[in-house]
Amino acid sequence: MGGTVAELYEIKDDEGIVLEVLGPDDEPAGDGGGVTAGETPSDTEPDTQPDTGVVEEPAEPTDAPDVVPQAAPSIASRASWGARYPNGDLTLSGPAVEVFVHHSVTAQLSPDASIAAEAEQMRALESVGQSRFGTGISYNVVIFPSGRAYQGVSWNRRGTHTGGRNSTSRSICFAGNYEVNQPTAAQISTAAAIFGAGKGRWWTRSAPLAGHRDVSQTACPGRYLYARIDDIRTGSGSTPPSPGEPGRVAVDGFWGTATTRRLQQELGTTVDGVVSSQSVAWRDSNPGLTTGWQWVADAQGSRVIAALQRRIGMDSGQRDGKIGPRTIRALQGYLGTPVDGVISRESRAVMALQRRLNDGRV
Ligand SMILES: [Zn+2]
Numbered sequence: 001m002g003g004t005v006a007e008l009y010e011i012k013d014d015e016g017i018v019l020e021v022l023g024p025d026d027e028p029a030g031d032g033g034g035v036t037a038g039e040t041p042s043d044t045e046p047d048t049q050p051d052t053g054v055v056e057e058p059a060e061p062t063d064a065p066d067v068v069p070q071a072a073p074s075i076a077s078r079a080s081w082g083a084r085y086p087n088g089d090l091t092l093s094g095p096a097v098e099v100f101v102h103h104s105v106t107a108q109l110s111p112d113a114s115i116a117a118e119a120e121q122m123r124a125l126e127s128v129g130q131s132r133f134g135t136g137i138s139y140n141v142v143i144f145p146s147g148r149a150y151q152g153v154s155w156n157r158r159g160t161h162t163g164g165r166n167s168t169s170r171s172i173c174f175a176g177n178y179e180v181n182q183p184t185a186a187q188i189s190t191a192a193a194i195f196g197a198g199k200g201r202w203w204t205r206s207a208p209l210a211g212h213r214d215v216s217q218t219a220c221p222g223r224y225l226y227a228r229i230d231d232i233r234t235g236s237g238s239t240p241p242s243p244g245e246p247g248r249v250a251v252d253g254f255w256g257t258a259t260t261r262r263l264q265q266e267l268g269t270t271v272d273g274v275v276s277s278q279s280v281a282w283r284d285s286n287p288g289l290t291t292g293w294q295w296v297a298d299a300q301g302s303r304v305i306a307a308l309q310r311r312i313g314m315d316s317g318q319r320d321g322k323i324g325p326r327t328i329r330a331l332q333g334y335l336g337t338p339v340d341g342v343i344s345r346e347s348r349a350v351m352a353l354q355r356r357l358n359d360g361r362v
Helices: 115-133 185-198 229-234 257-267 303-311 325-335 348-359
Strands: 009-012 018-022 029-032 098-103 141-143 149-151 169-174 209-211 275-279 293-296
Touching: 009 115, 018 098, 018 115, 098 185, 115 141, 115 149, 141 185, 169 185, 185 229, 209 229, 257 303, 257 348, 275 303, 303 325, 325 348
Parallel strands: 098 169, 098 209, 141 169, 275 293
Antiparallel strands: 009 018, 141 149
């Protein structure tokens, strides 16, 4: 506290691309009528809520009191994950005028990770912010692939998420690296709910939602998450179907989480909307494979693709659970669409698959 806090914290990939950069605003803590860091120990704004993951109440008046905000999504309190360090460096007056989407570039937990594992990641994130800036965790809220959200620095306290704009903006952070991973449908859904709930409450009703990269030299929040900001803003496609309840999928030729969920229901594998452990070598040549595909260097294959390979009649020795030219050709042949071994945008094969899913006859 009170030490030098001017330097930035950068996370780079192997090629030197800045995946995330965190930093404070220029003005020192204490400007703007806030409570200064020097005066305030970490419990200036003590967590008074029980350790039950309840929603942290907004502390600021709204700029549109006549509008009833949406029901707030559940956001686990700071106490629930064991926050140990300062809650930002000062109290902000009034709602934010901008909201930024970030990614943390920390561990990529699975959608079925435990709450304990997520809490551990929160404490790790907090340690980073504390060691670099002395002000605890950098982001306002952190959303994991499970769709669960955790309060970081409180909505009315200043963090170190969007250097130069921390006093006027708030941050929605996805835990993990979305330059190389797809956000889950559950994450998008939670983020959309939070963005909607915060209007006229934590930020002005007209506050734009943007990516960190729109205002800083960084890839943050990663290309796959950046591509979903419109979905978060509008809330479109953000309501996941109830588990086990068959729903119709859009026949749009893009194979994302909704199509995978229906396929998993149809084939009897775990319904999570995720196609796990697929070879990253096939990612760019198949732009019709969108959300929920886990692209990795050392692919192990997924159960839903193995089940699909079986359904479409591939030999047992070829059922490796991996999408690729051979499996796509077999699928295209099975569906009666042109056989070229790739899933393009608005793919005819995917449309045929989606029609069959809606008809219950894969
Ligand atoms: Zn960022």
